[in-house]
Amino acid sequence: AQTVTQSQPEMSVQEAETVTLSCTYDTSESDYYLFWYKQPPSRQMILVIRQEAYKQQNATENRFSVNFQKAAKSFSLKISDSQLGDAAMYFCAYRSAAWGSNYKLTFGKGTLLTVNP
Amino acid sequence: EAEVAQSPRYKITEKSQAVAFWCDPISGHATLYWYRQILGQGPELLVQFQDESVVDDSQLPKDRFSAERLKGVDSTLKIQPAELGDSAMYLCASSLGLAGVAGANVLTFGAGSRLTVL
Numbered sequence: 144a145q146t147v148t149q150s151q152p153e154m155s156v157q158e159a160e161t162v163t164l165s166c167t168y169d170t171s172e173s174d175y176y177l178f179w180y181k182q183p184p185s186r187q188m189i190l191v192i193r194q195e196a197y198k199q200q201n202a203t204e205n206r207f208s209v210n211f212q213k214a215a216k217s218f219s220l221k222i223s224d225s226q227l228g229d230a231a232m233y234f235c236a237y238r239s240a241a242w243g244s245n246y247k248l249t250f251g252k253g254t255l256l257t258v259n260p
Numbered sequence: 261e262a263e264v265a266q267s268p269r270y271k272i273t274e275k276s277q278a279v280a281f282w283c284d285p286i287s288g289h290a291t292l293y294w295y296r297q298i299l300g301q302g303p304e305l306l307v308q309f310q311d312e313s314v315v316d317d318s319q320l321p322k323d324r325f326s327a328e329r330l331k332g333v334d335s336t337l338k339i340q341p342a343e344l345g346d347s348a349m350y351l352c353a354s355s356l357g358l359a360g361v362a363g364a365n366v367l368t369f370g371a372g373s374r375l376t377v378l
Contacts, residue, residue, distance in 0.1 A: 147302075176365055188303075188351065188369040234302050238365055245315045246357070246365055247293070250302030 145170045145237050149251035156225045157259050163210075164220045164254045166235030174240040177211065177218045178248070183231040191233070194218065196240070222256075230258045262286040264370035266352050272376045278340035281373045283352030285334070291315075291357025293367065294327055294337050297349040306350075309335060310357060342377045349374050 146169045156162035168177070179191040194202045194211050201209050206226075210219045222229055235251040265284040273279050285292050290311050295303035306325065308316040311332040320327065324343070329335040339346055353367040 180369075187371040190366060190368075193366065236302075240365070245308055245310075246291075246355075247305050247308055247316060248303075248367060250304070252302045253300075 145172075145175075145239070145249050147235050147237050147249055147251035149235055149254050151254045152252070153255045153257070155257040155259060156222070158225055158227060160225055161221060161223045162225055162256065164222075164233050164235075164256065166218045166220070166251060168216050168218065168235070168237050170216070170237065170239075172239055172241055176238045176240055177209075178236040178238070179207070179209070179218075179220045180234045180236060180250075181229075181231045182234065182253075183228075188234070192220065225258050227258050227260060230256055232256070262368075264352055264354055264368055266350075266370035266373050268373055269371060270374050270376075272378065273342050274378050275343055276341040278338065279342050279375060280339075281337045281350050281352075281375075283335045283337070283370060285352070285354030286368055289354035289356055289368075290332075291355045292329055292335050293351075293353040293355075294335070295351040295353065297351055297372070299348070303351055306337070339375075342375075344377050347375055347377045 148167045175196045177194045180188045181191045182188040192204045192207050206223045208221045232253045234253045236248045267282050292309045294306045297303040306320045307327045309329045327337045349372045351372045353369045355367045
């Protein structure tokens with residue numbers, strides 16, 4: 144079974160600075176997807192960014208980018224120019240792309256990000 | 261923008277009572293998921309539907325939990341009887357759910373139903 148580990152329960156960053164959230168995963172599969180979801184306090188979970196394992200190029204979405212190291216099974220999220228609205232719980236998630244799998248998401252325990260003004 | 265609707269947002273109940281949650285996925289989304297999120301932890305899958313069929317309910321405590329999606333659209337998750345340990349956020353999510361279809365593997369989540377069992 145796949146597992147996702149987020150080793151940083153909490154992180155903090157100053158507004159306008161850069162922060163990196165860590166995620167590692169364990170799988171024997173070669174084809175899969177990785178995601179970062181954001182869950183603001185009392186609000187719904189939303190997708191921040193996703194990465195297809197077969198793509199070598201790291202995904203980027205505006206101020207959000209990932210460092211995907213397939214051999215190391217590492218998938219970190221970098222937030223540049225942090226804003227107060229970035230404060231939230233961030234979850235790393237894994238999803239198999241294998242034919243016949245049920246494509247369910249397996250989540251890490253999350254990292255609570257605080258942005259200081 | 262299309263949303264996943266869930267109700268109720270908050271539910272307080274006493275242990276041994278029955279409770280039900282409802283979810284209406286995004287129109288056209290074939291796959292529907294119920295996740296349970298205990299405070300401070302990541303969501304864990306309870307049950308997954310593809311249309312009206314259960315694809316995965318391996319983590320659903322079947323002695324007290326049940327889920328249905330009779331017409332392959334909206335879904336109900338029921339707990340009877342509720343226990344103290346069931347206090348959590350119950351998240352519903354949906355996706356197109358078709359392999360090989362671009363964007364089909366992206367889940368959209370509802371706002372969740374927060375359950376407190378006293």
